[in-house]
Amino acid sequence: MDNYRFILSGGGTGGHIYPAIAIANILKERYPKAKFLFVGAKDRMEMEKVPQAGYSIKGLWISGLQRKLTLKNLLFPIKLISSLIKAGKIVREFKPDLVVGTGGFASGPLLRVASKRGIPCVLQEQNSFAGLTNKLLASRAARICVAYDNMDRYFPKEKIIKTGNPVREHIVDTTTSLEEADAFFGLNSEKRTLLVLGGSLGSKRINELVLDQLPLFEEMEVQLLWQCGKGYFEQYEKYTNPAVKVLDFVNRMDLAYAAADVIISRAGASSVSELCIVGKPVIFIPSPNVAEDHQTKNAMALVAQSAALMIKEADLDTKFPNMFKELMGSGEQREQLSTNIKELALPGATEQIADVISSLLKN
Secondary structure (H helix, E strand, O other): OOOOEEEEEOOOOHHHHHHHHHHHHHHHHHOOOOEEEEEEEOOOOHHHHHHHOOOOEEEEOOOOOOOOOOHHHHHHHHHHHHHHHHHHHHHHHHOOOEEEEOOOOOHHHHHHHHHHOOOOEEEEEOOOOOOHHHHHHHHHOOEEEEOOOOHHHOOOHHHEEEOOOOOOHHHHOOOOOHHHHHHHHOOOOOOEEEEEEOOOOOOHHHHHHHHHHHHHHHHOOEEEEEEOOHHHHHHHHHHOEOOEEEEOOOOOHHHHHHHOOEEEEOOOHHHHHHHHHHOOOEEEOOOOOOHHHHHHHHHHHHHOOOOOEEOOHHHHHHHHHHHHHHHHHOHHHHHHHHHHHHHOOOOOHHHHHHHHHHHHHHO
């Protein structure tokens, strides 16, 4: 039997969405007759990105709790009840054989309803600091796939399987040529390229840094592939020129990675996992606005292995220019970072998660 029915739920950011899509893709390969349905939050980016990947999605009226008293917080109980009712209807009608949750608000109601109906649920936790939704769902999950050691701080030990984080396999396609990548983005093959990634939603602080350092990049004859984020595109698109390509979102990440000589990135767990496989020199700028400062911890794990560089947001103005000049001036340092980051890659994570799911289906 391979005509299984799967629901995958997770979203809010690319860090939750892309692992879910990667898991769906590998399951689709294993079970060509299987049916798939995604469940996300109505007004979040998954409602656009999941259909682009070729899957159907239904949206719940749900959002997280804010840290201060807001109208959204007052609406939360109503949203939760509404989402539980709709999740119940989705599960009844779709009749899934198994449900996968990758974190984010929408996965909470969906997995709660599914587990109460006896449907096996698999959680995938990307970070070293477990997200609230996954922590709340842990007791109901059949298996919990993680990327870091010591996750029994958050989850029942007997349910944990260390797999690593799923990545979008096509984005690290080693057959992609530099010439093809440069032609796609209109880059000059004679110049070195800096790829700037501020996370799936963009980063205000990284965008400000890049704008401030445009004269430095020009002086060093480094061209820029700058993903500024959809919300910032109108503000920054005017800086596009032959040496600066400003993009709201990069849909061809395989080509962007192939074009890059050096990468600036946030240090979300999915980004870190992806960049280990890509194997290019990276300067991480962790977001300070996340639970338990987990992006800094993610980045420091690589810095400790001489596999990446890191600058805290507070130090950008004083430390970035010298760090960047040294990196671009030293082929030996770039080569060392590239070699060391590749050694930390866990490229088979998606396959291992599919193995976990397959074993549950057999049982």
